[in-house]
Amino acid sequence: MTSPLPPEHAVIVCCHGIWNGGPTRGFDENEWLIADFQKGETPTFIEHIKAGLRVLKGDEKSVLIFSGGPTRKETRLSEARSYANLAEAISYFEILSEADSSKRIICEERALDSYYNVLFSVTRFWSEYRTWPSKMTIVSHAFKRERLVDLHCGAIGFPSDRVDFVGVDPPGMTDGTNEAAFKGVAEAIAQWKEDPHGKGRLLAGKRGKRNPWGISQQLFPNKQDQIRSGILLLFVDGDEERLMEGVPQPWTQHRDA
Numbered sequence: 632m633t634s635p636l637p638p639e640h641a642v643i644v645c646c647h648g649i650w651n652g653g654p655t656r657g658f659d660e661n662e663w664l665i666a667d668f669q670k671g672e673t674p675t676f677i678e679h680i681k682a683g684l685r686v687l688k689g690d691e692k693s694v695l696i697f698s699g700g701p702t703r704k705e706t707r708l709s710e711a712r713s714y715a716n717l718a719e720a721i722s723y724f725e726i727l728s729e730a731d732s733s734k735r736i737i738c739e740e741r742a743l744d745s746y747y748n749v750l751f752s753v754t755r756f757w758s759e760y761r762t763w764p765s766k767m768t769i770v771s772h773a774f775k776r777e778r779l780v781d782l783h784c785g786a787i788g789f790p791s792d793r794v795d796f797v798g799v800d801p802p803g804m805t806d807g808t809n810e811a812a813f814k815g816v817a818e819a820i821a822q823w824k825e826d827p828h829g830k831g832r833l834l835a836g837k838r839g840k841r842n843p844w845g846i847s848q849q850l851f852p853n854k855q856d857q858i859r860s861g862i863l864l865l866f867v868d869g870d871e872e873r874l875m876e877g878v879p880q881p882w883t884q885h886r887d888a
Contacts, residue, residue, distance in 0.1 A: 638694040638735070641756045641764035644683040645748040645771040645779070646699030646710035648676055650717045657717045664703045672801040675772070680718050682797045683770045684726040687735060693768075696755060698739040698748040704843040709740035741846050743838040745775060746829045749783045750874075753882055754850050757860055763882040766793050773798025774816050778823055786827035788880045830873060848872075 648669060653662035660673045687695045699710025715738055718724070723732045739755040742748045749769065756764050767789060769779050776796050784794050804813075826834050838848070848870045851857045857864075863875040874880065 636692075637760035637762050638692050638756075639762075639764060640690050640693035640766040640768065641752060642683050642686045642690075642693050642695045642768045643739075643748060643752045643770065644679050644695065644697050644714065645745060645769065645775075646676075646697055646714050647679075647772075648673065648713075649701075649703055649706065649708055649710050650676075650713040651706065651708070652716065652720075656721045664705060669801075671803075675799055675801040676714070677717070678799045679770050680714055681724050681726065682799055684718065684723055684732075686768050686770070686795075686797065687732075688727055693735070694756070694760075695736045696739050696752045697736070698742045698752045698755075700741045700743050700842070700846050701844050702743065702841040707844055709738065711738040711740045711742075741848065743841040743846075743848070744829060744834070745771070745779055746783045746786070746823070746834075747838075747848070749779060749789070750787050750850070753787070753789065754860070754862075757882075758851065758856060766795070768795040768797060770797045770799075772804070773800040774804055774813075778820055782820070782823045782827060787874060788878075788883050790883065828873060830871075 647665075649664040650657050651662055651664060653659060655662060657663070657673065657677055660670070663673050665673065683695050687693050697711035697714040699714070701707050701709045715736060718732070718736070719729070723729065737755065737759055739752045742751045753764065753767075767784070771779055776798055780791065780794050780796050784791060822834060823829070825831075829835060829838070849857075850862065850872055851860065861881040863878050863880060865873040865875045
């Protein structure tokens with residue numbers, strides 16, 4: 632009996648908060664750990680989960696990756712695991728069966744910003760299946776499309792013609808009333824354009840503030856996987872790893888391990 636073929640399509644749901652559990656299964660905002668500026672956004676997080684499940688259902692060669700690390704000092708629970716817990720608690724919104732979902736959902740539990748939502752999800756895919764995704768669908772806020780697709784996928788060299796995007800915005804963004812948020816979007820894009828890999832003091836500093844548990848930011852948990860992956864790095868210094876720029880990376884040509 633032959634083993635099933637590995638998936639080809641990585642469906643990445645970028646996580647933005649931590650569901651702590653509770654009787655309303657995420658519909659009461661008090662069950663979430665979120666920043667003050669995220670108040671009113673938790674229904675959008677649930678919509679992101681549902682959107683990811685729908686993409687997963689529509690492609691039998693896909694796998695869903697919830698991406699986000701343990702960003703709060705109140706709990707070691709990661710954003711990704713909390714989303715997976717919520718999806719399970721709510722019976723996957725009856726979009727997929729529990730049996731199917733358990734085989735096709737994995738968690739990437741180290742990312743601390745949107746750049747690493749993408750990069751760590753790609754390396755998590757490889758670690759799980761020993762092949763690179765031939766296609767990627769990213770699910771996040773609609774206003775983050777340029778940042779995630781153009782800037783982050785562009786920075787790591789993942790071909791844009793193999794990337795789809797599903798965007799669901801929180802209240803205030805869809806009707807254009809949240810002027811402060813729009814200003815923040817523009818500032819973030821400018822910062823990532825200036826520092827595409829987020830290694831400078833500003834963007835790296837933001838990651839540091841979101842890492843109360845000191846989660847490793849290396850691409851792989853061990854040196855052997857790093858070497859075997861074929862990823863070309865400019866240098867490695869402790870947790871500091873930087874992709875070599877201007878060269879094809881292994882996911883560019885969908886090379887298996």
